[in-house]
Amino acid sequence: MNWSEGLVQRRGADMDIRPSGSSDDTTQKKKTKKNKKRTETKRYQLVSYWDLPDYMKDNEYILDYYRANWPLKEALSSVFLWHNETLNVWTHLLGFFLFLGLTITNLMQVPQVAHFLSQFTRSFPVAAATNAFNDSKDFYLGAARLVELEKMVPTEIVAAAVTKAPRWPFFVFMGGSMFCLLSSSICHLFCCHSHSLNVLMFRIDYVGIAVMIVTSFFPPIYYIFQCSPHWQLIYLTGITMLGIFTIITLFSPLSTSKCRSFRALLFVSMGLFGIIPAIHAIVVNWSEPQRAITLAYESAMALSYLIGTFFYVSRIPERWKPGWFDLAGHSHQIFHVFVIMGAMAHYGAALIFVEWRDRVGCNRIM
Ligand SMILES: [Zn+2]
Numbered sequence: 001m002n003w004s005e006g007l008v009q010r011r012g013a014d015m016d017i018r019p020s021g022s023s024d025d026t027t028q029k030k031k032t033k034k035n036k037k038r039t040e041t042k043r044y045q046l047v048s049y050w051d052l053p054d055y056m057k058d059n060e061y062i063l064d065y066y067r068a069n070w071p072l073k074e075a076l077s078s079v080f081l082w083h084n085e086t087l088n089v090w091t092h093l094l095g096f097f098l099f100l101g102l103t104i105t106n107l108m109q110v111p112q113v114a115h116f117l118s119q120f121t122r123s124f125p126v127a128a129a130t131n132a133f134n135d136s137k138d139f140y141l142g143a144a145r146l147v148e149l150e151k152m153v154p155t156e157i158v159a160a161a162v163t164k165a166p167r168w169p170f171f172v173f174m175g176g177s178m179f180c181l182l183s184s185s186i187c188h189l190f191c192c193h194s195h196s197l198n199v200l201m202f203r204i205d206y207v208g209i210a211v212m213i214v215t216s217f218f219p220p221i222y223y224i225f226q227c228s229p230h231w232q233l234i235y236l237t238g239i240t241m242l243g244i245f246t247i248i249t250l251f252s253p254l255s256t257s258k259c260r261s262f263r264a265l266l267f268v269s270m271g272l273f274g275i276i277p278a279i280h281a282i283v284v285n286w287s288e289p290q291r292a293i294t295l296a297y298e299s300a301m302a303l304s305y306l307i308g309t310f311f312y313v314s315r316i317p318e319r320w321k322p323g324w325f326d327l328a329g330h331s332h333q334i335f336h337v338f339v340i341m342g343a344m345a346h347y348g349a350a351l352i353f354v355e356w357r358d359r360v361g362c363n364r365i366m
C-alpha cells in the first residue's frame with residue numbers, strides 16, 4: 001500500500017464516525033474520490049524501460065511507453081491507447097479481420113454454406129455467392145496474367161464447375177491463419193498484466209505460429225497429391241505430428257529458457273519440412289504450367305517470412321536509434337507486416353491449387 005492509498009483509507013475510517021448527510025461528509029467523499037482517481041491514473045501511466053519489472057525487459061532499444069502490471073480491464077481498453085504495443089496489436093488484428101473476410105467470401109462459394117445462409121437472408125446469398133466466385137476467379141486470372149496468361153484456356157475455367165475439389169484443406173489453412181493472427185493480437189494486448197499471464201500469452205503466441213505453419217501445409221500437399229492419397233497421408237501426418245510435438249514441448253514443465261534453442265530448432269524444422277514435398281512436387285510436375293505461378297507465390301511467401309524474421313532477430317531499426325521507434329516503426333511491427341504479406345502470398349497460391357484441382361480433377365498428379 002502506498003502513502004496516498006493509506007491516506008484515502010484513513011479518511012474513509014474518519015467518515016464512518018460522522019453523522020451521515022452532513023456537508024462536511026460530502027466534501028470529504030468528493031476529496032476521497034478525487035484522490036483515489038488520481039492514484040489510479042498515476043498507477044496506470046506508461047513507464048520507461050528502466051521502470052519495467054524484469055520479466056518485461058525484452059528489447060532494450062525501445063525506451064519508453066510501456067504498460068506494466070496493468071489490470072486486465074485496463075489492458076483491454078489500452079487497445080485504443082497509444083503505447084509501444086498498439087501497432088503490434090492492430091497489425092495482426094487487422095490481418096485477422098482480413099482473413100475472416102476472405103474466409104466468409106470463399107465460404108459463399110461452397111453451395112451447402114450458401115444454401116445454409118440463404119435460410120437467413122433470401123435475396124443476398126445468390127448474388128454474394130456469384131460475386132465471391134467471380135472475385136476469386138478475377139484474383140486467379142489476375143495472378144495468372146502476371147505470369148503465364150496464354151496458358152489459361154477459358155474452357156478450362158468453365159470445366160471448373162464440373163469436378164469440384166474438396167474445400168476443407170483450404171479452410172483449415174484459413175482457420176490456422178486466423179488463430180495465429182488473433183492469438184498474437186491478444187498476446188500483445190495482455191502480456192503487460194502479470195508475469196504468469198505474460199508467460200502463458202507468449203506460449204499461446206508460439207502455439208499460434210506452430211498452428212499456422214502446420215495448417216499452411218494442408219492446401220499445397222492435399223491438392224498436389226490428391227491423386228496419391230498415400231503421399232497426402234505421409235506428408236500431412238508428418239507435419240501434424242511435428243506440430244503437436246512442438247506444442248507439447250512449449251507447455252511441458254521441462255520447457256525452460258534453456259530449451260530456447262531446441263524450440264527454435266523445432267520451428268525451423270517445421271518450415272524446412274516443406275522442402276521434401278516441394279522437391280517431390282516439382283520433380284513429378286515439371287511440365288505443369290501452374291507450377292511457375294504457385295512457385296512464384298510460395299517464393300514470395302518464403303521471402304516475406306525470411307525478411308520478417310531478419311527484422312525480428314536483428315531488432316533493426318530501433319537498435320540504430322534507441323528510443324526513436326518506440327511507438328511506430330520498430331522491428332516487431334515490421335515483422336508482423338511481413339507475416340501478413342507471407343500469409344497473403346500463401347493464400348494466393350492456395351486459391352490457384354484449389355482452382356487447378358477443380359479443372360484437372362484426378363487425371364494426373366501435378
Ligand atoms: Zn508479435
